[in-house]
Amino acid sequence: MKFILSDRYTYDDNLFRLPDGREAVFDPLLGPPRSVEDQINRASAGLRVRLDASRQVFHADVRIDDVRYRNNDDLDYTGGSADVLWDWQVASDWSGRLFAKYDRSQANLENYRFFEQDVVEAATYGGELRYGMLSRWRIFAGAAAADTDHSARLRQTENFESTTGRGGVEYTTPAGSSLAAEYLMTNAEFPEAExxxxxxxxxxxxxxxxxxxxxxxVKTTFTASLGYLDRDYDNPASTDYSGEVWTVGMYWEPRTKLSFELEAWHKLRAYVDAESDYFVGEGVSIAPVWKPTTMIELSAKFSYEKQDYVGNTLFLPPIDTGREDTVQYVQAGIEWTPRDFISLGLAYRWNDRDSNREFRSYGQNQSSAQIRLMF
Known part of the structure; x- marks a missing residue:
């Protein structure tokens, strides 16, 4: 069991992700924000637990956040997250997993022009059952449910619910390589919009x-997935989608203290706080980590994605039909752990979005400092 206390101070030069000529994008019904720049303080307290009992493993990671904005204090909120997992096994053939995840945080302000508080609660829970046979093969089946709720009345048409079922078969080699075929089905709805x-x-x-x-x-692993996605909307006026989706990734550790994670993808996506605004995302990312000493860790990440918005399911006609964005970011950080119970960190992130919808483009710089205590 481990208790964690932390405090992170962040400076954001474009909190609401506004483009140049920002006066033109203010909604007169909402009014402009108090300040485009802001300084945010996030004080957190958490608990991390892992219990091992024979073949059973229980893990819980719970955190509470108190978030305060210096210039836009109407956005202040109490949030947090919880991640609970139980990996179980019975005899030698049956195993499975039960899980639950919860997050409560301010909505991502880059997805829409809304200058008021909108705290989003997102929960996912479910389980998986696995049956092993012939030492290398296993059959699996699982189910999960997800729910997203917005606190702001004007954003509650984005409230989202879904249920997902999956099943398949997997083969694993003695070296840890694997190949699986699975079939996934999802039913989703927007109850407030309906x-x-x-x-x-x-x-x-x-x-x-x-x-x-x-x-x-031991130092090099490749991952890949290839599928064919077919999405049919209940509303005939909404834009259905069908097509291939894939991801490829690589983990490479050329030296003991240096590693790289690389990924490329082509898939249908949506941001968790704007589930109806879905797009085909095609991108790449690279994330190196270097530990020059046992006390210092340097990390970075670059991500580039082209987003082709297929449509908006909640409005007729779709307000963003034909929208195309290019989103990229660079982030870098350093963490110093002089003792087991304390760490200090500095981080910087640059975001940029170009869009054929002028009011969707923006640039942003964000820097932060953090102290964390563990005992």
Whole structure:
């Protein structure tokens, strides 16, 4: 069991992700924000638990945040997260997992022009059952449910609910490589939007997928998945989607204290606080980590993604049909751990979005400092 206390101070030069000529994007019904720049203090207290009992493993990671904005104090809120996991095994053939995740935080301010508090609560919970056979094979099946709720009345049309079922078969080699075929089905709905429109606004989605993991060596691992996604909306006026989706990744550790994670993808995505605004994302990322000493860790990440917005399911006509964005960011950080119970960190992040919708483009710089105590 470990208790964690931390405090992070962040400076953001474009809190609401506004483009140049920002006066033109203010909604007169909402009014402009108090300040585009802000300084945010996040004080957190958490608990991390791991219990091992024979073949059973229980893990819990819980955190409470008190978030305060210096210039836009109407955004102040209490948030947090919880991640609970139970890996179980019975006899030699049956195993499974039960999990629950919860997050409460301010909505991502880059996704819409809204200058008021909107605290989003997102929860996911479910489980998986696995049956092993012939030493290398296993059959698995699982189910999960997700729920997203917005506190701001004007954003509650984005409230989202979904249920997902999956099943498949997997083969694992003695070296840890694996190959699996699975089929995933999802039913989703937007209950507030459906009540407002008096008509369905949900969708059904299926994805047959092949995924693999190849362990070349202790220091090099490759992952890949390839599927065909078919999404059908209840509303005939909404834009259905079908097409291939894939991801490839690589973990490489050329030296003991230096590692790289690389990933490329092509998939249908949406931000958790704007589930109806879905897009085809195609991008790449690279994330190196270097530990020159046992006390110092340097990390960085670069990500680039082209986003082709297929449509908006909640409005007729879709307000963003034909929208295309290019989103990229660079982040870098350093963490110093002079003792086991304390660490100090500095971080910087640069965000940039170019869009064929002028009011969607923006640039942003964010820097932060953090202290964390563990006991």
């Amino acid at each position: 009540a407002l429109a008096g008509a369905p606004r949900g969708y059904e989605e299926t994805i047959p997928t092949l995924r693999g993991r190849y362990v070349l060596s």
